[in-house]
């Protein structure tokens with residue numbers, strides 16, 4: 306794994322945007338694997354900035370998102386579709402018909418997930434996948450467990466994740482209890498992965514991720530096995546690595 310330790314959140318965001326921009330410039334019709342959460346907000350702001358300066362063109366770019374709460378309507382201001390529109394899609398010249406976020410309203414999650422994986426394959430897989438990381442080492446909503454699933458699936462959120470995300474909702478009770486998430490298979494099919502982490506609350510997860518051991522009880526450690534992963538973290542998130 307490659308590692309970039311940035312001074313702070315802004316530097317982490319700029320480093321991540323630089324790598325994303327390179328992929329878009331080298332392959333204007335690339336497929337971006339995108340993530341939500343508080344971590345990548347700054348990276349999206351940098352990409353919007355580059356677009357406004359005329360440095361980036363999203364007209365041929367396609368995207369697939371990692372996950373979405375279930376159930377949730379796309380208009381809900383905490384839905385990941387809403388997040389993506391607000392932070393990126395509405396601010397650049399991407400064709401929204403080429404942007405895919407798991408459908409938090411689908412009636413048949415199993416059928417939806419199968420079709421989502423087939424769509425990713427039909428698009429040729431992602432050229433770059435952005436990942437955040439949970440305090441517990443989850444990636445997407447692949448939560449620590451004795452087994453992890455390969456394909457996109459419906460999953461129960463752990464108490465820790467519900468607790469971590471409660472800050473965005475009126476109360477922990479309002480956080481959806483389930484989510485649709487890419488499994489490890491579609492994540493690993495990405496030709497390049499960047500994992501972003503900032504803040505001391507991610508320090509333990511980053512320490513585990515970089516420790517050179519692999520365990521499904523800390524899903525991010527599996528990234529050790531992918532040939533092209535760059536961990537981009539700030540000094541706080543790096544603070545427990547010896």
Ligand code: PGA
Pocket residue numbers: 341342343344345437438439440443444445
């Ligand atoms: P955060 O979430 O960016 O809001 O910290 C990351 C994650 O849970 O994957």
